[in-house]
Amino acid sequence: MSPPKKIRIGDLLVQNNVISEPQLMEALAKQKQTGQKLGRTLVALGFVTEQRFLDFLSQQLNIPKVDLTHYEFDAQEVMRLSESHARRFRAIVLKEHADHFLIGMADPMDLHAFDELQRLLSKPIRQAVVPESQLLGTLDLMYRRTEEIASLAGQLEEEISDDAFDIAQLSAQDDSEVPVVRLLQTIFEDAVQVRASDIHIEPDEHVLRIRQRVDGVLQENVVKERRVASALVLRLKLLAQLNISEKRLPQDGRFNITVSGRSLDVRISTMPIQHGESVVMRLLDQSAGAIGLDKAGLPEALLSRFRKLIHQPNGLILVTGPTGSGKTTTLYGALMELNEASKKIITVEDPVEYRLERVNQVGINPKIGLDFATVLRATLRQDPDILLVGEIRDAETAAIAMRAAMTGHLVLSTLHTNDAISSAMRLVDIGVEGFMAASALRGVLAQRLVRKNCVHCSQPYTPSAREQAWLEERLGAELAGASFAAGSGCTYCNNTGYSGRIGIFELLELDDAMADALRSSNTLAFTQAARSAPGYTTLAESALAFAGQGVTTLEEVFRVTEQMDEVAQELAHAFQPPDKPQFGGLSLEPLDGEG
Numbered sequence: 001m002s003p004p005k006k007i008r009i010g011d012l013l014v015q016n017n018v019i020s021e022p023q024l025m026e027a028l029a030k031q032k033q034t035g036q037k038l039g040r041t042l043v044a045l046g047f048v049t050e051q052r053f054l055d056f057l058s059q060q061l062n063i064p065k066v067d068l069t070h071y072e073f074d075a076q077e078v079m080r081l082s083e084s085h086a087r088r089f090r091a092i093v094l095k096e097h098a099d100h101f102l103i104g105m106a107d108p109m110d111l112h113a114f115d116e117l118q119r120l121l122s123k124p125i126r127q128a129v130v131p132e133s134q135l136l137g138t139l140d141l142m143y144r145r146t147e148e149i150a151s152l153a154g155q156l157e158e159e160i161s162d163d164a165f166d167i168a169q170l171s172a173q174d175d176s177e178v179p180v181v182r183l184l185q186t187i188f189e190d191a192v193q194v195r196a197s198d199i200h201i202e203p204d205e206h207v208l209r210i211r212q213r214v215d216g217v218l219q220e221n222v223v224k225e226r227r228v229a230s231a232l233v234l235r236l237k238l239l240a241q242l243n244i245s246e247k248r249l250p251q252d253g254r255f256n257i258t259v260s261g262r263s264l265d266v267r268i269s270t271m272p273i274q275h276g277e278s279v280v281m282r283l284l285d286q287s288a289g290a291i292g293l294d295k296a297g298l299p300e301a302l303l304s305r306f307r308k309l310i311h312q313p314n315g316l317i318l319v320t321g322p323t324g325s326g327k328t329t330t331l332y333g334a335l336m337e338l339n340e341a342s343k344k345i346i347t348v349e350d351p352v353e354y355r356l357e358r359v360n361q362v363g364i365n366p367k368i369g370l371d372f373a374t375v376l377r378a379t380l381r382q383d384p385d386i387l388l389v390g391e392i393r394d395a396e397t398a399a400i401a402m403r404a405a406m407t408g409h410l411v412l413s414t415l416h417t418n419d420a421i422s423s424a425m426r427l428v429d430i431g432v433e434g435f436m437a438a439s440a441l442r443g444v445l446a447q448r449l450v451r452k453n454c455v456h457c458s459q460p461y462t463p464s465a466r467e468q469a470w471l472e473e474r475l476g477a478e479l480a481g482a483s484f485a486a487g488s489g490c491t492y493c494n495n496t497g498y499s500g501r502i503g504i505f506e507l508l509e510l511d512d513a514m515a516d517a518l519r520s521s522n523t524l525a526f527t528q529a530a531r532s533a534p535g536y537t538t539l540a541e542s543a544l545a546f547a548g549q550g551v552t553t554l555e556e557v558f559r560v561t562e563q564m565d566e567v568a569q570e571l572a573h574a575f576q577p578p579d580k581p582q583f584g585g586l587s588l589e590p591l592d593g594e595g
């Protein structure tokens, strides 16, 4: 097929009244500064939507416009174009025909890309125009590293004879030719592409399992070259400066690695299991950085209430939820809003997750006796306005945090509890005296993440009889007229039906009734006061609302709320031992630096 004629798209857009002459002038001027393509500039300036622009291109060039969200790719055909070429030319193979390729391009007017693609594929090409945002997401998913990992593992296994690794090779810093280095790099690249939060490397009897946690759920990749596991583990231990000869005891450490141009902070933990050592790595994308509170996913009304809380000059604010519930994101978001030259902020964390400018961040290190309580005591001598305590785990930390909150400091912290109501009572349970909790605590935000339906394969859906019964029992007719949906699974969601997560929240602001109940450690009265507070919505209700809007599935709501019920029962149990004293009997030592 002949290449597209060189046309002046700007003039055509004006001639066809898609944009005005002054808009074109403004876009051209802007384009000179940024060097970006005209189309993208016009969209960025809001003069035309991406869809409208693509429709126009498709008409003018007489080529189809393809929506990639529902496109069924043939993985082998896609691979006819290497990943680097696909990314460089913003192109993807949509279909291979006997005499030509159908290629989706983000910029079909790029003549250079057209020529290069035709040369590389050695067959004529026909173009289709595709949205750039969709294209980039699709490339990430199509060019997975699974095969590369398998082939590198094969190579590596050939090179190693049992237990005789070349330590010098394994510790090579940047020799990307060494198979184990390349294999590891590929594993990390794959994890970054699918937005995995953790990588698990688990040697089994006959295979090596590499599992990645994506949106909170593990996905498995089985590598049959089991023997490469020891080389991988050894290399990882060297990177984290762990003791490589110690294989019988668990170890933990951290290291930094650059993957696809991003700086990843990796927290690593090893543990001896029946067939070797299991390694789990948590990935923190340092280059992504902390995000603002408005991006933490709080609904508008809750966000403004939470903002009011954190802008108080003193008191304790708790953000609670299990590991991976997004509470760190919320807390960092809060710190970012509070971070100004006139406020001294100190954080005590385990470990420091994101670095924040101007904030004094301390990572605890129990190995040298630097625990939460010790650091917290020291921070109070540093004249802070705002403190972030990574987690309140014990009576001592709780006591110091309370004291700080009652003596003119704003204290933000987390508790490992399930919902807002149990969090407040949990303080008493840890050993904080009721009157202290009542006067220090300002509010509790409980949160959890639920998986969102994949927008590409989500379909309307009618709940089963069992689900309907559950809904009626919990909510009566409140969800009548709701439209439920579920994903069937596609390339975009790795066949899980889910993609991305959204936060569900429960915010408790302490009022007089709650404070009174807390003062007398009266769980029942506290629960009643909390439930009748205006604007109070439980996590389950918040999750169900999303299900009713088709954002997530009922299954996901059940998954999340079942966990809650379990722990809620445990807590209820923990709260009412027959001989439990009213107060924890905690003695509070005076703190240095108090007025």
Ligand SMILES: [Zn+2]
Pocket: 454, 455, 456, 457, 458, 487, 488, 489, 490, 491, 492, 493, 494, 495, 497, 498
């Ligand atoms: Zn999908």
